[in-house]
Amino acid sequence: MLQNKSFVRKTKQGKVIKVVREHYLRDDIYCGASFCQNCDTKSARFSSPDSTILVVDTNVVLNQIDLLENPAIDDVVVLSVVLEEVKNKNLAVYNRLRALCSNTLRRFFVFSNEHHKDTYVKGMVGESPNDRNDRAIRVAAQWYKNHLGGPTRVLMITNDRENKRKATEEGISADTIESYVKSLNQPALLDLLVQPHFSEDMEIEDLRPSKKKVIYTEHKPMSEITSGIRCGIYHQGKLRVNRYNPFEAYVGSESIGDEIIIFGRGNMNRAFDGDVVAVELLPQDQWHTEKSLSIAEEDDEEDDSIHLAPNSADDAPRITNLPQGSSINSNIAPSRPSGRVVGIIKRNWHAYCGSLEPMAMPAGNAGIAHALFVSKDRRFPKIRIQTRQLGNLLDKRIIVSVDTWDCQSKYPSGHYVRTIGDIGDRETETEVVLIENDIDARPFSAQVLSCLPPLPWSVSPEDLSNPIRQDLRHLRIFSVDPPGCKDIDDALNCTLLPNGNFEVGVHIADVTNFVHPGTPLDSEATQRGTSTYLVERRIDMLPKPLTEDICSLRADVERLAFSVIWEMTPEAHVISTRYTKSVIKSCAALSYVEAQARMDDSRLMDPVTIDLRNMNTLAKIMRQRRIERGAITLASAEVKFQVDTETHDPLDIGMYQIREANQMVEEFMLAANVSVAEQILKSFPQCSLLRRHPSPTKEMLEPLLRTAASVGLDLDVSSSKSLADSLDQAVGDDPYFNKLIRILATRCMTQAVYFCSGDLSPPEFHHYGLAAPLYTHFTSPIRRYADVIVHRLLAASLGIYKLPTIFQDRPQLTSIADNLNYRHRNAQMASRSSIELHTIIFFRKRPTDTEARIVKIRANGFIVFVPKYGIEGPVYLTMRGEKGGGEWVVDEQQQKIKKTDGSIAYGVLQSVKIHMEVVEPQPNRPKLQLSLI
């Protein structure tokens, strides 16, 4: 069965080395057709003998993956040589292709042609790898043709002309993707097609005079870039486009240890946000002039795009910004290097959500229309697409992919992928938010739902008699959550022991009793990573029966729990800690408001209230101790909407109020997390999932320090303890000052992240914000997958269950942690976007005057923060179109903006009155505008 064929390959890793690897050819690789007589049909995908089987070329997969994902295309053979090439060229497309191949509803079959004895081809002398691969595809197509025979038609799809010609010569039927799609007679599919860039198409485009000139400089060839980077002429880094100003981007470069600013689309040279680029520094004397030049040159061309941009938080008028822009730069950081992109090392193109730029319907409705697509995210340029259904798409939110951007076109060209819904519709916009943040909001599949226990579920006698489970039903356990909370994953109890100590228990829903490793339910939860909370809906990580019923620790029902139980002295010193699975029966599900009211009402003396007061006393001591250790009390401006139950329209909006009861619960959750972190790390030093919060660097705290200095405040940021102390001392003359400083401090911190304990050394485990050497997440397994993992680790450390095999695989554990971080961040971004969306809906009918604080001074105005609604936005002192830019002068040192005659001055943290109103500069594109009154 084995045939040995070793082949020789040269790889370049700085130096040339020769790699010899074995390559076994096999005779047990099957064709994947269930009607085939010779092959094993166990994993077969193709069912009908008279269908057309497509053998796709690499370029087709790379360019037309959106088309392949459409169910109209099926019966596709994916050769392993194609897979390999796709993997090397574009990992995102590879993953999508793999998903297609593993989807049992689609008929995509992977044929390992490279290991099949009849289809393996050896590279010939003088043949390029590309040609060899093309030949391998032809050989495989030929093999399929001969192998299947009969009525089955094997069609090779390639957009490589040479490959197609050779295939036809060899008697294989071959076609381009365009003509194949045309032959299917489904016009909607044609929009999905990426337009090829052949010379004949160029001729058509060239008819338009604007197309003729070269707008961008040509990218340098890859070899020149790599050698340039090595000898320090170019700098490599990821391009980040300014969210507020898409004409400004930063490249964080390790080689010069600073961010390089790139001004203008010309200097960005067709790079997208997230691309890895090579940058050349401009000569120092051009650091300012070059910038104004580049914008001026663009001005007349790109003018419309700026005014168009929807939802612009910083809608700086281009023309007035210009002279000031350079001055602001010279003020902020005269030494900030600026550069221009000379080449793109790795593209970060994906699909973008947005809408078409309003345009008149071209004459001859049936024909192809060229339209410009405007992404909702301002950081991306407009994208040119071709469509045959312009009338349908104009008022819709659509998804578009980018295909190419050559140096002769101002905008990249892409293709339409799908429609989401009408612009401005709340559901459509919510879906846009979800798509932009890569959140899977689809209903759970039948496979996943089949993993759930049958309903109605109740604690069974087996659970009660299980020796690993302690019966804690007799304890007075209660839960404290936000009002209306349905997924209650934590409950508490506090019992006075005869010796005067307290037994405090934290009981967490025992999700791992229902979510077993390796089940579809588990893998779905791994993928989702976290529940996402939007204003009007919640996207669950686990199916509803689990989150709201079986796992939810509701009042007066028996539930399974995982408990952490401490014995504490009245001074809140922990004497002993134990962990156990348990059965509990909560006696009350309180809301924070209720709990607070009970504690405050001195007449109430019922047992639950007394427990609450005891716990609150303990929590206060613990909190005090934590603050003494150097935990930082951070603040954020969380807002809460009151949503109409019928229409889901926001009725009221306000700051989320934090009560003592919240802090009490939080304190015990923190303590439980820390205890569990210690326990699992002790048992599994290599594969525990922990959470760390890196200390902020000096540079990150720079904006905070500058702001603080301008109001005469001196913050000591040398350690978390000293920062916490100086934050405590930062009390201004008005009550909100301290909170404002804390909010600004919070913004300077990075996010805490999950990690696998084997990947870092113990000093790096530190959690800066909590001032804890170890921390993890244990207390919310219903809505966070990290907690599920930690539950499994804890159960294994207690010897209850065996550790699932996944924990042996450290790279996989690391990738899970990375995914959790990614999902977590996206969920947060999504809920913020959702709040923004609802803020606009709210203010649409209610123009409001309110008080705001200046948090940042800009060249033509300042950014204000509106505490009442938790939003932040720009206020312009110079109106759009006004050329009076010179009237205002920025004093960078004092963080002040002054009128030149000195009559009015605005300083940072100053309170101003503003007017908030929703305006619609373009139909269907509302945005919130702040103006000074």
Place this chain on the structure above:
Amino acid sequence: MEYVSPEGLRLDGRRPLEMRQLRAELGAVSRADGSAVFEMGNTKVIAAVYGPREVQQRSQQLNDKALIRCEYTMANFSTGDRMRKPKGDRRSTEISLVIRQTMEACILTHLMPRSQIDIFVQVLQADGGTRSACINAATLALADAGIPMRDLVTSCSAGYLNSTALLDLNYVEDSAGGPDVTVGILPKLDKVTLLQMDAKLPMDIFENVMQLATEGCKAVANYIREVLIENTKQLENRRGV
């Protein structure tokens, strides 16, 4: 990295439970009393056996059994990309010891007191699993030298990557950092003479992986037996029996 594709093929086209191609040749060094070349895929090892002969250093002589000495080296050209230290590095010393102990366990040393047997193994080409290949080569060379043994010792490795147990790791799989279990057995007696692993594995998976390696050893033993029988037949032919 993906070491086993969703189609169930490893990087070199094998399935998880398949070994690389084996090849063996006896009598490669004519001056030695016994010698063999053993190949497992691209791993190629040569072994030469001298003895039983007089003990060179009298002080080492054992009165009740034979002295076994073993020297493992890697040829400078065996890896292609880098030069190894010629001799006496820690790795070589360790593998020398491992091979010596494994061989001692199967040679009937008590039949040859006050004598010495030298086993030299050299890796000509390294592509993972050199330890196993050396033991197999040494067995063949000992058999070729006609040294009395309890059984043929054979060895094979198995690993665990991408949640799959893999038989006979090659260099790429070996350097993936996963566990690598090397097992040596006496196939007829069904006894383990060598078991090495330098990673952590839960017990049940470890048992699977070890079982797989043991199966591999048995397959190697069958092959070695065939080679020896074939060799004996040729000797018979040459003598015209």
